[in-house]
Amino acid sequence: MSRTPPADAESRRAVPPVLCYPLDRLPQPDMALMSLMRDSLTPAGTVTVPPRDARVLSARAGQVVRILSVEGPQVGDLNLWAANDLSEKFYSGKTRQLHGTHVTTGDRLWSCFPFLRPMATLIADTLAWYGTDPHGGRVHDVIGTRCDPYTNRLLSGDDYHHCCHSNLTRALAEYLGISVTEAEPHVHDVLNVFMCTGFTQDSGQYFMKQSPVRPGDYIEFFCEMDLLLALSACPGGDCGAEHSSDTAKCHPLRIEVYDPDPDLLARWVPPQPGGYDRTHGAG
Numbered sequence: 498m499s500r501t502p503p504a505d506a507e508s509r510r511a512v513p514p515v516l517c518y519p520l521d522r523l524p525q526p527d528m529a530l531m532s533l534m535r536d537s538l539t540p541a542g543t544v545t546v547p548p549r550d551a552r553v554l555s556a557r558a559g560q561v562v563r564i565l566s567v568e569g570p571q572v573g574d575l576n577l578w579a580a581n582d583l584s585e586k587f588y589s590g591k592t593r594q595l596h597g598t599h600v601t602t603g604d605r606l607w608s609c610f611p612f613l614r615p616m617a618t619l620i621a622d623t624l625a626w627y628g629t630d631p632h633g634g635r636v637h638d639v640i641g642t643r644c645d646p647y648t649n650r651l652l653s654g655d656d657y658h659h660c661c662h663s664n665l666t667r668a669l670a671e672y673l674g675i676s677v678t679e680a681e682p683h684v685h686d687v688l689n690v691f692m693c694t695g696f697t698q699d700s701g702q703y704f705m706k707q708s709p710v711r712p713g714d715y716i717e718f719f720c721e722m723d724l725l726l727a728l729s730a731c732p733g734g735d736c737g738a739e740h741s742s743d744t745a746k747c748h749p750l751r752i753e754v755y756d757p758d759p760d761l762l763a764r765w766v767p768p769q770p771g772g773y774d775r776t777h778g779a780g
């Protein structure tokens with residue numbers, strides 16, 4: 498097979514891109530209402546996620562969840578499920594297609610098929626200032642999956658048991674009172690909270706770099722349904738060097754849950770599952 502470019506290679510490359518999913522066709526969250534609700538929040542609970550470990554908690558529809566950096570820079574891997582049906586879970590790939598490789602205030606975390614509805618709406622992000630750095634890196638990644646012992650074994654030949662995949666599996670098993678074997682299939686691709694990533698310009702490879710997060714930084718999201726959340730404090734710490742080992746300095750993460758004013762919450766309209774009839778042309 499020839500690798501010689503065709504005569505019209507440059508003109509083929511010069512064709513302008515088209516956005517796959519124009520955002521103006523998406524149902525938009527009522528950010529003015531979200532802003533009012535943010536001003537009305539009262540604390541409803543706190544969970545601390547230890548380093549190289551994960552915790553699961555539930556949050557009701559209408560509650561606000563804040564993931565907070567404490568003590569030192571730390572990346573977190575987040576899974577979401579509908580509390581009453583674990584088959585409805587966060588779909589990072591579709592979220593990426595809809596909002597881009599990284600998410601921030603105003604973006605939503607979408608559920609898998611056949612539901613495809615917002616599970617949560619991001620309403621605050623203290624790292625929104627970061628934008629795109631000179632390497633093409635951005636923060637709050639929905640391109641990486643989660644560090645896991647299978648890839649680690651493949652690449653290093655070693656077994657490491659505190660990758661985010663394993664942390665999420667253990668925490669879910671403990672929360673639900675099931676075995677890790679039963680819990681593992683529920684763990685899915687994550688929102689990499691605070692993680693700074695991108696693709697190299699020359700080879701298109703996935704890269705990570707030291708997160709700009711500092712203690713006091715947070716992201717906040719409004720729960721669009723009753724949720725089960727799992728958050729792992731990644732063994733990569735700030736992910737500035739390596740993960741899948743005990744090498745990096747790691748810190749806890751804090752999850753805070755808040756209740757908005759009930760009168761404001763009464764104005765919120767819960768999202769419904771997508772309207773597709775699921776016949777798939779089968780007649």
Ligand SMILES: [Zn+2]
Nearest residue numbers: 644661731732
């Ligand atoms: Zn990880």
